Amino acid sequence: MPEPLLEVRNLKVNLRLGGAGEVAAVDNVSFSIDRGETLGVVGESGCGKTLTASAVIGLLPPYTAYVAGGEILFEGENLTTKTPRQMRGLRGQKISMIFQNPMSALNPVYRIGAQMREALRAHRKASAKEALQISANMLRKVGLSLPETRLREYPHQLSGGQIQRVMIAMALLSKPALLIADEPASSLDVTIQAQILELLEALRKDMGTSVLLISHDMGVVAESADKVMVMYAGKVAEYGTADEIFTRPLHPYTRKLLGSIPRPDKDVERLTTIRGMVPPLTQMPSGCRFRTRCPYAAPLCAEREPPPYRENGHATFCHFAGGVRLSADAGN
Numbered sequence: 001m002p003e004p005l006l007e008v009r010n011l012k013v014n015l016r017l018g019g020a021g022e023v024a025a026v027d028n029v030s031f032s033i034d035r036g037e038t039l040g041v042v043g044e045s046g047c048g049k050t051l052t053a054s055a056v057i058g059l060l061p062p063y064t065a066y067v068a069g070g071e072i073l074f075e076g077e078n079l080t081t082k083t084p085r086q087m088r089g090l091r092g093q094k095i096s097m098i099f100q101n102p103m104s105a106l107n108p109v110y111r112i113g114a115q116m117r118e119a120l121r122a123h124r125k126a127s128a129k130e131a132l133q134i135s136a137n138m139l140r141k142v143g144l145s146l147p148e149t150r151l152r153e154y155p156h157q158l159s160g161g162q163i164q165r166v167m168i169a170m171a172l173l174s175k176p177a178l179l180i181a182d183e184p185a186s187s188l189d190v191t192i193q194a195q196i197l198e199l200l201e202a203l204r205k206d207m208g209t210s211v212l213l214i215s216h217d218m219g220v221v222a223e224s225a226d227k228v229m230v231m232y233a234g235k236v237a238e239y240g241t242a243d244e245i246f247t248r249p250l251h252p253y254t255r256k257l258l259g260s261i262p263r264p265d266k267d268v269e270r271l272t273t274i275r276g277m278v279p280p281l282t283q284m285p286s287g288c289r290f291r292t293r294c295p296y297a298a299p300l301c302a303e304r305e306p307p308p309y310r311e312n313g314h315a316t317f318c319h320f321a322g323g324v325r326l327s328a329d330a331g332n
């Protein structure tokens, strides 16, 4: 079997809380991504999705967060043992990231061309003329019209959707093996969102790039993910192929997330909501972290953390996933 491009094993990321000690914001998280594959990471805000991705690319907030355990194997090498300098060499070259808010990711006082040229020259030798030529070709590839004109413009002259295309083009300049897309379209309106997601999917197929796609929306990952990891309160709730997760979800949290997607093919009066909120990291419940919001919680759920129930390469962290079949959602 070929080695996965990225394999994360038992990752633990701790946050330092000033005088109040430390908490594990990402706890025992494991997953892998093969070459050319898309992994969708889903969960509400505060579930540890962005911290997990930041640990992979070596961009955890300095002083406040650090990798406290586990391994991040990229092309067989453990990134947790790399120096900051070695990680700078990998970032933007073999692993790139596009961020949630494209408007704040570009420097407002430099033209697009200057910013793309710098991004390119950070990793490879190219004359100014060559760099602009490569940048224009990449802007064309991501569907921006009049790329030579765009290169002469400042960020404020472009729309949100155009800026996000520029960010994608910049991330792909070095033809990275892995692209991390953190809520790449959530700040854009729905039509542009759909266009950006279609573009990412087309580029993945064309360039063979693997994608780690982060979203709070199951509907977004349903379009393009080969595998899905559902996270809740810093832990994996469920992990498997997209086919398994969407057709046979076993974890109550996954089922609730799926119930909250509007389905044009189904006549549903009310979408499912999930009562309550993700608990703060300093007040995690004992046992299963989802138990304060789970309609099926039983005494066992407070006593012990659920071990994984595995079937068909699908792992579910719920005490009842393999035994008592959970009935239809209670709708709360």
Ligand code: SF4
Binding pocket: 251, 252, 253, 288, 289, 290, 291, 292, 294, 295, 296, 297, 298, 301, 306, 317, 318, 319, 320
């Ligand atoms: Fe719900 Fe218990 Fe399963 Fe957790 S272990 S998801 S509380 S039934």
